[in-house]
Amino acid sequence: MGVFRAAAVQMRSGMSPERNAKDMEALVREAAGQGATYVQTPEMTGAMVREKDAREKLFVSEDRDVVVATARRLAADLGIFLHIGSTAIRRADGKIANRALLFSPKGETLASYDKIHMFDVDLDHGESWRESAAYEPGTQAVTAAVHGATLGFAICYDLRFPQLFRAEALAGAQVLSVPAAFTRQTGEAHWHVLLRARAIENGAFVVAAAQGGQHEDGRETFGHSLIVDPWGRILAEAGHDRPGVIVAEIDPAQSAAARAKIPNLKNAREFTLADGAGRIIERAEA
Template sequence: MTDRRFVAACLQMRSGMTVAANVDEAVRLAREAASGGASYLQTPEMTNVLVRSREELFDRILPEEADPALAAFQELARVLKVWVHVGSLAIRLEGERAANRAFVIDPSGEIVARYDKIHMFDVDLPDGESWRESQTYRAGEQAVVVDLPWGRLGLTICYDVRFPTLHRALAENGAELLASPAAFTRKTGEAHWHVLLRARAVENGAFVIAAARGARHEDGRETYGHSLIVDPWGRVLAEGGEEPSVIMAEIDVSKSPDIRKRIPSLENGRRFAVQPLPSAPAMLHDVNP
């Protein structure tokens, strides 16, 4: 591997309840990014549809082999000769369940990696709002890394960003690039989006690429936007606003091993025991310096 530099693009979207319209928006942004020199394009979480009602969701989604959005993105990768990372699609599974599934597609249109979101956002908020992703989506059980021409990419989706052990495991398995496509709510995004993504970059000595959704959506929800590309030192290389847009940055993956030598937390981490209370079992934990 000689030249480890490439231009990454985040396609910030405002997906609604109609799959075809969402695909059209993504294709328009992808063409803009490719014409600007990007060779890796990332879309947000739930690129194909964003709808609150479980019944309406299942009226709109299909199994992977029949999904029109996935087929469109495979064709887009072939036509533009770029890597297309679909942040995630809602994919129908058996038994009235769905997967929140990411796809990495190479420039020939072949799917080279799939990742099902591991961590489900299940919460009851003080204002009465409630989310139960696990009632609709089957949680993934496998962390995934994939080799791009410039370096190894670790896949995550949205709520996964709050679980640093997943990102550490990806980094320990060679990922120098970490993907975090998302649909953060406005309130949590304003409070935590930047600090979480920059922390994942710094503690792993990795670039973080995070395509987001922004503004008010057709189903009434508001997402934060502010797609980010962050370097391993925690510097923000590119940031979006709230509206649909393309953000791009040149990434030199060779900077990741250089920074890991300066702050060798991956090498210095150790296993340790926590002294338990009399009624609690001992547990082992990873050190995060």
């Protein structure tokens, strides 16, 4: 298990998967040109589409998806691990998954992860989202090996559910991924602090490739892709919402060192939750 260079690709995906695939290829090649051998793209790399009828026309099965085909080819051409943060994939049952995919340096599919937590929220100023109306949630957390390190998968809103990251860290993940399309409103308030918190509490690197800017379908995302080390320090940041690439060195030994200093994964204990009269309300696992 050695040091490797990771990149987060920041995009501003529109409504055309073909155009987005070309934009993705240019940015991934830029990242590889900077020495990155693990490259992550943001949530909804393939298309950002709010309108239901448009989604029905655009989103296809994995074997027909242009972003998947482009990523597979790119990974093999460049000899890198290419992590598509997510793209919309039509499942065999006709439902649509918000799916992350990891390709090996040979272009093989190493892992896939369907976003578990759906962004169903009502924000200030009338901003409202119902992701569950468009996508079928996943049910399984996933880890995979990258350069001998263990990578844990998550997508965007998953960031607000620390139990997912804790489970992956307990399974050995030294690197946690959070490709995202955070809204500008929520990103300005919470993006940095949540990513740093997930890194600190799990003693793990966090790589978070983001969508940024005003999108063709009308939504606005925060950008500010980040790479954070296991001590919570920001190693690289796109300090804007424009397309671009950030790169940082990942040394899995730093995860072990952080966990040795603050062994909270090992020190966690089971407990019960009781009311004021001492009656047990709930039992919690460590």
